[in-house]
Amino acid sequence: MLRVTQTKNALLDGATIAEDLYTTPKDCEEGFESLELPGKNPKKLSPLLRAGVLTTVRGSAYMEYGNTKVMAIVAPPHELMRATARRMNMGVINCFVNFAAFATGELESVPEREKHLGSMLSKALEPVVCRTEFLNFQLDIRVLILDDDGCLLSTAINCCGVALVECGISTYDLVTASTACIYRDNVFLNPTAKEEELLRKHRGGHALAGSENSSSTTTGAPQEHGLITTASMDTFDQLAQCQQCGYLSPGTYVKLLDYTLAINKSLRQIIRRVLTARIKEQHELDVREKAESALEDQRLAEIIERLGRQGLDEFIQSTIKEDPFVKR
């Protein structure tokens, strides 16, 4: 069990900040009350997913999850920019996350969050991509966040997984990710930005078991609060990434993990459906193109045959006659 210890902050020059640290901030209280609490069975959102949204780039995907809107772009691998970035027998994955200017309200934390999300994203995608296939190459994945309303990382991972497959880069499996968080015994699946903000404010200290109890039982068990982001590959029951913050007991942890894995499974079905439809569409296009080029070949072969029969001059004469504009 975690015990509350007084921490000394060097910046405060000996002054303790314990009083403020371990109580729930007032605005958190208000924020919590304004939230819509989930019931026993937390609701499931149905995401909007599109593969190949951009025609100028080879691999692109767009995903809407709740109010979060994310676009991912994968470019074909190219040579390493710096030789020092080379790793042993593996390709390098670089993820660049960018917030659109209108995506989020607080602009100060954006560069930091972009960097953090980028590194987390590349860690999540590294086990998925067959990195041995593009040795000494780097794969650039760009993510544009159009609207930020919670569970950015998991949505970005889902979106990148689809974009990778769309680009034709070898992956061991389809990757799906989801987020779950617990706050005051309420489980939020795929939390909104408001709920995540509440948790972030809490991270400095422990949430005590309700504000009215805090005065009487100061050594009481800290309340569980935390956030889990899980990326899984279901074919081999592997986790590509599991990120956790906050304070959770093992039981709760397993419970949240199970929730996220269940969402991952359902997401996987959606991704499968989208990708299968996409492949069929492309396959039909391919077949049609092939038929067209076969027709063209046949036409050319006929012309060549006629040329052989008639000789050049006669051929030119005959083709001119067929031209409707010359006829007039």
Next chain:
Amino acid sequence: MSSEGDENTVVCLPGERLCRVEDNVVLGIGTYEQNGYIYASKSGVVNIEESGENCQVVSVHKPGFHLTIPATGDVVTARVLVTTPKFAKCAIFCVRNVLLESSYRGLLRKEDVRETEKDRVDIYKSFKPGDVILARVINQMEQSFLITTAETELGVVVAYASDARKTRVPMVPVGWSEMQCPLTTIKEPRKVAKVLPESSINIIK
């Protein structure tokens, strides 16, 4: 798991189990092996081809865009960018018969220009910036592909004379080490490729 299409096509997604590994089954493009099974690593249409000696090649063909990376032994088409006394830097823009979207860096060392008399090779007598060459990939180095033109069929294909560059009339090869401009009749040294006509290649096949 896989769904049947109209024309008996089997569509698969990455991580989908295709079949069991057996002695007469060979892994093709877009597949990998794990725990005694063959899985797909790309999305696309499953192809099972019969090859000689009772072997079956299982591969996944992705419709639409196909990713190509030059591999060792591939013949590539490249444009010479910079020449130095020791090497020439090139931009590979075509692999086999596939035009690339973005060019890859290629490095042609002095030793790899021709097969014979390697020590007497001068880069400036073999290539000029702007030439289009045919070359074979030997190796993949950290930042570029090592390529060679040490074959009679490999070398400069298209070149322009240095001073008549504006006319954009390509020079005509005269001999294995010289090219001539048809307008000004200037001769310039090049490592000329003996380009085979397409019909003769088909006959060999």
